[in-house]
Amino acid sequence: MTSPDKPQRPRKFAAPRGTTDILPEDWPYWKYVRDTAERVCELFGYRRIETPIFEHAGVFLRTSGESSDIVSKEVYVFEDRGKDLLALRPEGTANVVRAYIEHGMASLPQPVRLFYIGPNFRYDRPQAGRYRQHTQLGIEAIGDADALVDAEVIDLLATFYRELGLSEFTIKLNTIGDQVCRPAYIDALRAYYRPLLPAVCDDCRTRFEKNSLRLLDCKEQRCQASIADAPRLREYLCEPCKEHFARLTGYLDALDIPYVIDERLVRGLDYYTRTVFEFHPHEEGSQSSMGSGGRYDGLVELLGGPPTPGVGFGTGFERLIINIKRQGAAVSPTPVPALYIAHLTPEASLAAVRLARAVRAAGRQVIVGAAGRSLKAQMRHADAKDAAYAAIIGAEELAVGEVMLRNLGDHSERRVRLDDVARALAD
């Protein structure tokens, strides 16, 4: 059926699985989220930092926990041409901590407050609100152990959501202890689970060996009874951890920030200590976590720095935008051209590009019509672009150094000197 002379067409590519193009019609949402993020972070005194999207693999592999899903199966690791083992960053905290150490930020006034906006990569199976490349706003406050900073971070995230028009969310909060008290709890938890192992799911048997704390957030029906009667971490917390948590809830209460204590919230990254939290929209659905974070008092040391406390969060733009669309928040419209220049002859085209430059210099958006198209086609285009005015340059106008300036709203038109167009638009 194919004629023998039909040329073989080159292969068409699609964006890699789990990635998407952000098209112009979606950009207003992205701009809205980015602008709001930058504004709110600055309000809280956070300064911007951007780190590379890839790092030495060890930065992530060493910090996130070998048994965590992120490290065990989701990190993009590759060897570069110089045989260095690198990894696309799967989360934002470890690399910022690396930068904190590398640039000697420990000698700055503490805590150092940082924020960043950029892509993260996880080899995951794509789904609604879940991508292999996703964009996060993250903040880190490094160098202060007090619960005031924990509260500040949570307040910042809550403020960000409110500013976005996302008022409907629940904050889940928990403390998972520290290096002092958690080991004793883990022992107790394992002792409790050991006889129950035949009854729980396969994943839980793995968790028992590798990451016992995660036994608590298993979603399997058959494991729920085991979880319900498990020892409570609360009862094993050391005094400093208890006090820290009490101070945190005190701050949150003072700020009138509502929260729900969820003793089963343990989080997926191993470096967390004490405070952990997640923000969920009220709308039900999968991938409902919009943002989350916690304290990581051992992380700086783990990456070779001095013992330094830290706390932060990450929040995913794609999920925020899903919720913004769902809750119908208003975003600013895409700017529309002030002037569309239609030109009818080759000489007029030269005048058109010069006029465009002059009007742009006055700070106004200009679109120049496609060369060689009929006036009708160019006017149609001007209308499709929602231009406020159209300037028509034909042989007649050009001969006397003028344009026909048409108001596309009220259909009025008048002749204006080429030099006066920018001024005429300002009226």
Next chain:
RNA sequence: GUGGGCGUAGCGUAGCGGUUAACGCGCCAGGUUGUGGCCCUGGAGACCGAGGGUUCAAAUCCCUCCGUCCACCCCA
């Protein structure tokens, strides 16, 4: 990693065994000589996701693969 739905022009769909695959939107060009939004006309654009099979005949039936979406899991 597990399970399910779906893959027809740029987008949204129809066609569900039988000649040159249809419609809407969009795109391009016309509808009197230099003018938009409505309307009308015409055009471009699809090897019907890919490969294999069944059949005289397949976009239509079967198989495999790929892609995509959704759920579980995990997480932002």
